[in-house]
Amino acid sequence: MEKVLILLGCPESPSQTPLALYTAHKLTKMGFDVTVASTPSAAKLLEVSDSEEFYVTKKVDLEKCLEDLEEKEYDLLIGFVHKDAAVSYFVTFYHILNTKSYAIVFEKDPELLEKFLSDLKENTEATLISARAYHNPTPLRVKIDKAFKELED
């Protein structure tokens, strides 16, 4: 079974937690072994939203995960990027893992969104899924569904 690491950023954007649960569940149904790496605050949001661990069963602390991470430890990296620091974390995980990657990039400010996308294009070969989004996760959910079609094959 192929292993996926979902990387969460700072949880202040309301779209992140529902999209993380949606993505984790979608990938689990597709047959992937899914692990979510997050800060303690992002983990608390997941724990309350998914108290029975129906959608996410494997959770790891972001810093601990990074400390021990090795090349090709996961077959797929999926990162939520909506802050400058999240770009740095995604690029760092991408370079350590050296594996197929998707960055889900969202920000309500179009200039910041463009900057995040430009930094990711310049420093990774990850597939970029992006939308101007903050409260509403639907545009990204639609784009995630479309992008992940290739994983079903």
Added chain:
Amino acid sequence: MSFCLELHLQQSEDYEILISKAGFKEAKAVIENHAPKILYVKPGAKVLGARIIGVPPIPIGIDESQSKITLPYTKPCHGTAVVELPVDKEEIDKVKAIAVNPQKNKK
């Protein structure tokens, strides 16, 4: 015992924060303008026992005369800070060993 950056920042006051809550590019410029020598490392390289987070090439500032290192320190909710702290010469040698390009010496 090897150096632990996290522990040092938690338990010691012997460090200086040059900038905090910054973007990575801003932090990178601070390091490049501050330190007498710059070494560059790959994202995820271990410096002072911690993974260095950022966009490549990541600068590590070296001040051999004062035996100090200046490096970016990123947290998901707080952005990037630049921290300068005293280290043993051995730690500077370790950074030299993992540097991905020749060091830049300022004029």
